[in-house]
Amino acid sequence: MNESLDFAVPLWVWVTFGGAIVAMLAVDLFLHRDDHEVSFREAAIWSAIWIGAGLAFGGVLWAWQGGEVAATYYSAYLIEKALSVDNVFIFALIFGYFAVPARYQHRVLFWGVIGALLLRLVFIFVGAELLETFFWTAYVFGVFLVYTGWKMAFRHDEPTDPDRNPMVRLVRRVMPVDPNYHDNKFFIRRDGKRVATLLFVALVAIEASDLVFAIDSVAAVLAITTNTFIVWASIALAVLGLRALYFCLAGLLKRFVHLHYGLAFLLAFAGAKLILSETPVGKLPIWLSLSVITLTLAISIIWSLIATRDGGGDAGHGGGDAGHGGPPVNAPAADRAD
Numbered sequence: 298m299n300e301s302l303d304f305a306v307p308l309w310v311w312v313t314f315g316g317a318i319v320a321m322l323a324v325d326l327f328l329h330r331d332d333h334e335v336s337f338r339e340a341a342i343w344s345a346i347w348i349g350a351g352l353a354f355g356g357v358l359w360a361w362q363g364g365e366v367a368a369t370y371y372s373a374y375l376i377e378k379a380l381s382v383d384n385v386f387i388f389a390l391i392f393g394y395f396a397v398p399a400r401y402q403h404r405v406l407f408w409g410v411i412g413a414l415l416l417r418l419v420f421i422f423v424g425a426e427l428l429e430t431f432f433w434t435a436y437v438f439g440v441f442l443v444y445t446g447w448k449m450a451f452r453h454d455e456p457t458d459p460d461r462n463p464m465v466r467l468v469r470r471v472m473p474v475d476p477n478y479h480d481n482k483f484f485i486r487r488d489g490k491r492v493a494t495l496l497f498v499a500l501v502a503i504e505a506s507d508l509v510f511a512i513d514s515v516a517a518v519l520a521i522t523t524n525t526f527i528v529w530a531s532i533a534l535a536v537l538g539l540r541a542l543y544f545c546l547a548g549l550l551k552r553f554v555h556l557h558y559g560l561a562f563l564l565a566f567a568g569a570k571l572i573l574s575e576t577p578v579g580k581l582p583i584w585l586s587l588s589v590i591t592l593t594l595a596i597s598i599i600w601s602l603i604a605t606r607d608g609g610g611d612a613g614h615g616g617g618d619a620g621h622g623g624p625p626v627n628a629p630a631a632d633r634a635d
Contacts, residue, residue: 303524304362304366304524306526310526311526314530314533318414318533318537321350321537322407322410322411322537325343325407325540326407329403329404329407332400332401332403332404332480332481333400334399334400335399335402335403335544336544337544337545339544340541340542340543340544340545341541341545343538343540343541344538344541344542344545346541347534347537347538347541348538350534350537351374351378351531351534351535351538354370354530354534355367355370355371355374358370358527358530365583366527368583368584368587369521369522369524369527369583370527370530370531371587372521372583372586372587372590373518373521373522373527373528373531373532374531374534374535375587375590375591375594376514376517376518376521376563376567376590377514377517377518377531377532377535377536378535378538379559379560379563379590379594380510380513380514380517380560380563380564381514381535381536381538381539381542382542382546382553382556382560383449383510383557383560384506384507384510384539384543385539385542385543385546385547387503387506387507387510388406388503388543388547389543389547391499391502391503391506392405392499394502395495395498395499395502397478397495397496397499398478401478401481401496402543402544403540403544404481404496405496405499405500405503406503406539406540406543407540408500409500409503409504409507410536410537410539410540412504412507413504413507413510413511413536413539414533414536414537416507416508416511417511417514417515417529417532417533417536418529420511420512420515421515421519421525421528421529421532422525424438424515424516424519425519425523425524425525425528428519428523429523432575433575435571435572435574435575436571436572436575438516438519438520438568438571439520439568439569439570439571439572440568440572441512441516441568442513442516442517442520442564442565442567442568442571443564443565443568443569443572444568445513445564445568446560446561446562446563446564446565446566446568447561447565449557449560449561449564450557450558450561450562463505465498465501465502465505468493468497468498468501469498472491472492472493473487473490473492473493474492474493474494474495474497474498475487475492475493475494475495476495477494477495478494478495478496479494479496481496482494482496483496483497483500484497513564514532515528515532516567516568516571517563517564517567518531518532519571520567520568520570520571520574521567521570521583521586551605552601552602552605553598553601554601554604554605555597555600555601555604556597556598556601558597559593559594559596559597559598560597562593562597563589563590563593563594566589566590566593570586
């Protein structure tokens with residue numbers, strides 16, 4: 298089985314860590330209570346804060362449990378952070394498709410991140426329990442990750458229409474939807490009835506698209522370790538920086554034309570790692586995982602930047618108005634929401 302790195306995690310540690318996450322989210326929400334448009338400078342500062350918190354927590358684990366645990370955490374954190382970049386492309390597509398005003402995008406992402414954290418928490422405990430109980434689960438997860446990596450590498454430019462998302466279509470079937478924005482409200486009252494606004498539809502699209510990302514990322518991190526505390530800590534601290542990451546990278550998405558190849562390779566590598574853990578080859582050393590993740594990201598980012606240094610970023614992964622291709626984003630939001 299893959300590295301479990303069993304060590305006792307007292308209840309108060311779980312509670313303290315959870316409390317710290319809630320506190321950071323509360324501060325973030327308070328500072329954005331006026332729904333102002335997030336500038337690049339503000340996003341960069343927040344990105345530095347979130348990344349600093351993630352790196353610092355690895356130092357805490359190093360002092361508490363030693364270098365192997367810390368290295369495992371950093372590997373899990375790095376692969377989750379890398380896969381988070383793919384979420385950014387989808388965010389750009391959805392915000393462009395629904396023409397979400399810039400000042401309300403942080404609110405949508407804030408509640409989207411809350412849902413992402415809860416979804417991943419469930420998947421972590423279910424996935425870890427399956428891997429620990431049934432050895433063949435490693436083969437299932439492994440094949441799934443390899444297939445997902447292959448699909449990401451060779452089918453990444455297929456158009457994606459948020460309006461065809463099953464969850465978005467379900468919302469429009471179960472409740473009336475006003476195809477307009479009403480300030481920062483997700484719901485309004487009309488003739489005594491509760492009506493969803495277009496902002497809520499955009500939020501549902503964000504949450505629904507994250508479902509697949511959650512399965513991918515949790516499975517990939519579980520390939521590093523099945524220790525639920527390390528998995529949860531690495532994923533939570535990586536996901537918390539998603540909002541700031543989006544506002545930092547939104548204007549640079551067209552430069553990352555080859556990054557999806559690196560992410561695809563990392564998913565396939567995680568899948569192969571899971572499969573090998575249940576063969577005579579056994580567990581791959583953590584230093585190898587960390588080295589592969591770091592080198593893959595460096596190569597794919599540098600390759601992308603070199604390929605687009607002369608403004609050639611209109612093709613590939615970052616092509617189109619919103620990053621992933623899909624429907625045009627310049628039509629009026631009300632027309633698309635009917």
